[in-house]
Amino acid sequence: MQTIVLGSSSITRAELLNKFEVPFIQRDAGFDEESLRISDPAHFVYHATKGKMQSYLEKYDLEMPVLCADTVVTANGQILRKAKDRADAKRILEAQSGNTVSILSCMIYKSKTIELIDLSTTDYLFLPFDTKALHDYLQSDEWQGKAGACMVEGFCKSYIKEVVGLESTAMGLSVEKLLPFLTF
Numbered sequence: 002m003q004t005i006v007l008g009s010s011s012i013t014r015a016e017l018l019n020k021f022e023v024p025f026i027q028r029d030a031g032f033d034e035e036s037l038r039i040s041d042p043a044h045f046v047y048h049a050t051k052g053k054m055q056s057y058l059e060k061y062d063l064e065m066p067v068l069c070a071d072t073v074v075t076a077n078g079q080i081l082r083k084a085k086d087r088a089d090a091k092r093i094l095e096a097q098s099g100n101t102v103s104i105l106s107c108m109i110y111k112s113k114t115i116e117l118i119d120l121s122t123t124d125y126l127f128l129p130f131d132t133k134a135l136h137d138y139l140q141s142d143e144w145q146g147k148a149g150a151c152m153v154e155g156f157c158k159s160y161i162k163e164v165v166g167l168e169s170t171a172m173g174l175s176v177e178k179l180l181p182f183l184t185f
């Protein structure tokens with residue numbers, strides 16, 4: 002399998018590619034999502050991913066295929082992105098406690114021969130988060146750098162009452178959907 006570029010600074014996305022044994026190098030795409038003024042979650046995550054890809058291609062060529070992605074969490078129709086600080090993380094997590102949450106991940110894979118664009122959603126019905134467990138999680142700083150301050154494989158896992166969709170999508174990269182295209 003050809004080595005690709007993960008055009009992302011995300012540790013989680015790197016861990017996902019390693020889990021699926023996809024050979025890659027990692028480069029930051031260097032796009033500022035804060036520049037986007039889009040309230041619709043699907044539009045936001047798509048344009049953020051397009052922006053990352055465009056930013057990457059301004060700096061690098063396509064000698065190696067490149068993969069960019071973006072993830073947002075939504076609850077009550079709001080976009081819940083990465084928390085700015087612990088208080089923001091508390092607000093964001095409380096919006097998800099006992100609630101239906103959708104996590105949207107968009108990815109764009111581009112090589113000299115193909116371009117794949119995928120936008121997937123994983124829906125969770127969470128039980129109410131235990132107050133002390135939430136406090137301890139907030140003290141841990143694990144919420145930092147995570148869309149929605151959420152870790153579906155970590156803190157949030159024990160509160161999952163129902164789930165529809167891939168866990169990888171919820172973690173930031175729908176790798177299972179990418180794999181068939183890596184041999185093109």
Ligand SMILES: Nc1nc2c(ncn2[C@@H]2O[C@H](COP(=O)(O)OP(=O)(O)OP(=O)(O)O)[C@@H](O)[C@H]2O)c(=O)[nH]1
Pocket residue numbers: 008009010011012013014029030031034070071072073083146147148151152153154171172173174
């Ligand atoms: N471990 C973990 N990480 C998550 C989860 N949900 C979202 N994330 C991560 O949250 C981050 C969402 O922020 P993005 O702006 O999409 O990506 P980033 O980390 O800033 O990295 P770039 O691609 O360089 O922008 C990504 O790194 C996701 O992998 C989760 O449930 N578990």
